[in-house]
Amino acid sequence: MHEMSIAMSIVEAVADRARQEGCARVTGIELVVGRLSGVVAESLRFCFDAASRSTPVEGAELSIEERDAAGSCEECGARFPVESYHASCPSCGRFRVRILSGEELAVKSITIE
Amino acid sequence: MCDTCGCSPEGGAVLRKPGAEGCHLHIGEEAGHHHHHAHDGHSHSHGHDHGHDHGHTHGQARKVEVEQEVLLKNNLLAERNRGWFEARKVLAVNFLSSPGSGKTTILEKTIPMLSGEWPVAVVEGDQQTTNDADRIHALGVPVIQVNTGTGCHLDAQMVQGAVRELELQERSLLCIENVGNLVCPAMFDLGEAARVVVISTTEGEDKPLKYPTMFHRADVCILNKTDLLPYVDFDAEKCREYAMQVNHHVEWIEVSAKTGEGMDRWKAWLTSRLERL
Ligand SMILES: Nc1nc2c(ncn2[C@@H]2O[C@H](COP(=O)(O)OP(=O)(O)OP(=O)(O)O)[C@@H](O)[C@H]2O)c(=O)[nH]1
Ligand SMILES: [Mg+2]
Ligand SMILES: [Zn+2]
Ligand SMILES: [Zn+2]
Ligand SMILES: [Zn+2]
Numbered sequence: 001m002h003e004m005s006i007a008m009s010i011v012e013a014v015a016d017r018a019r020q021e022g023c024a025r026v027t028g029i030e031l032v033v034g035r036l037s038g039v040v041a042e043s044l045r046f047c048f049d050a051a052s053r054s055t056p057v058e059g060a061e062l063s064i065e066e067r068d069a070a071g072s073c074e075e076c077g078a079r080f081p082v083e084s085y086h087a088s089c090p091s092c093g094r095f096r097v098r099i100l101s102g103e104e105l106a107v108k109s110i111t112i113e
Numbered sequence: 114m115c116d117t118c119g120c121s122p123e124g125g126a127v128l129r130k131p132g133a134e135g136c137h138l139h140i141g142e143e144a145g146h147h148h149h150h151a152h153d154g155h156s157h158s159h160g161h162d163h164g165h166d167h168g169h170t171h172g173q174a175r176k177v178e179v180e181q182e183v184l185l186k187n188n189l190l191a192e193r194n195r196g197w198f199e200a201r202k203v204l205a206v207n208f209l210s211s212p213g214s215g216k217t218t219i220l221e222k223t224i225p226m227l228s229g230e231w232p233v234a235v236v237e238g239d240q241q242t243t244n245d246a247d248r249i250h251a252l253g254v255p256v257i258q259v260n261t262g263t264g265c266h267l268d269a270q271m272v273q274g275a276v277r278e279l280e281l282q283e284r285s286l287l288c289i290e291n292v293g294n295l296v297c298p299a300m301f302d303l304g305e306a307a308r309v310v311v312i313s314t315t316e317g318e319d320k321p322l323k324y325p326t327m328f329h330r331a332d333v334c335i336l337n338k339t340d341l342l343p344y345v346d347f348d349a350e351k352c353r354e355y356a357m358q359v360n361h362h363v364e365w366i367e368v369s370a371k372t373g374e375g376m377d378r379w380k381a382w383l384t385s386r387l388e389r390l
Pocket of ligand 5: 137
């Protein structure tokens with residue numbers, strides 16, 4: 001399950017940042033998870049508890065903002081929301097969609113003390 | 114636990130070299146810090162949890178805007194690998210599929226087709242065993258097995274560690290066979306120049322729709338085991354259509370690694386990329 005390695009990457013990145021800021025504990029993390037990021041928010045939450053155990057991040061509150069995805073049609077130029085990579089253009093029906101957003105997987109902010 | 118020396122790399126990957134008994138190398142991927150020490154002729158990288166109190170007086174909580182990609186560390190390492198490959202004119206290709214689609218068999222057929230023209234080296238990723246690396250070793254090309262243990266994908270750090278153990282030649286092909294899995298390996302850039310997804314005729318033709326992330330991020334999709342088409346209910350045209358719907362830039366190549374049918378087209382794709390190095 002890659003959510004475990006993703007959770008470990010979050011813990012590592014966040015703990016490093018807290019150290020740089022001269023803080024020993026992380027009490028909150030805001031994450032941005034795009035619908036096309038390949039990460040399931042619920043699995044990530046589940047893995048986060050295990051990944052953060054005995055680290056400066058243990059017990060931190062994880063808030064996940066899920067972002068919708070958008071694409072544009074390479075044929076007719078229309079822009080529209082997409083649910084997955086299997087997306088067709090609502091104007092011309094073609095499956096030639098360029099993904100514009102929704103692949104993000106980022107730490108937006110941390111709360112430290 | 115490491116079965117050679119009894120150490121516990123705690124989820125870290127282990128590299129093994131066929132034909133060099135007892136030679137292995139641990140790659141740490143723990144959240145704690147790493148240190149390296151060598152013993153018994155092989156080196157280790159162990160992570161340690163400190164858990165000691167730094168004795169800070171806990172002041173006020175404050176919020177820090179970070180705006181950082183979660184996989185930044187992997188992505189930076191992957192970019193470093195990519196630069197390293199480009200500088201040495203090595204074409205690195207990441208092979209991905211479900212377990213058993215035929216990645217290793219395709220490599221076993223591809224390597225002799227290129228031999229004499231292009232040097233090849235291989236990194237094999239599997240949770241356990243050196244079976245796949247042994248099959249490649251039998252062809253006489255340099256190969257490193259990465260055993261990921263419980264890990265379900267290769268990452269850029271494992272590839273960096275493996276590549277250090279291979280003496281890659283200039284103007285050569287590096288084949289990286291990922292762990293058989295259509296989900297997790299899609300997330301992890303290794304620094305490859307191209308991604309090749311293999312699907313076989315014994316799977317469902319709707320695989321591209323079920324695993325869109327993997328197919329969306331591929332450069333080539335190989336349909337393997339076409340020799341079985343007369344015996345299975347697999348609609349190759351439908352599968353191609355689904356793959357193109359998820360990724361209209363993907364190169365579609367049908368082969369039978371067993372009979373060699375279609376392998377000339379695959380070789381042509383590879384050599385056209387090699388000639389551009
Ligand atoms: N009929 C037929 N069988 C094939 C073909 N290619 C591979 N196989 C068989 O499929 C099985 C799995 O092949 P492998 O090459 O080990 O598959 P893999 O993708 O490397 O498997 P993992 O590394 O375990 O994920 C073996 O029994 C192969 O002999 C083919 O073109 N036709
Ligand atoms: Mg294999
Ligand atoms: Zn996984
Ligand atoms: Zn359109
Ligand atoms: Zn060991």
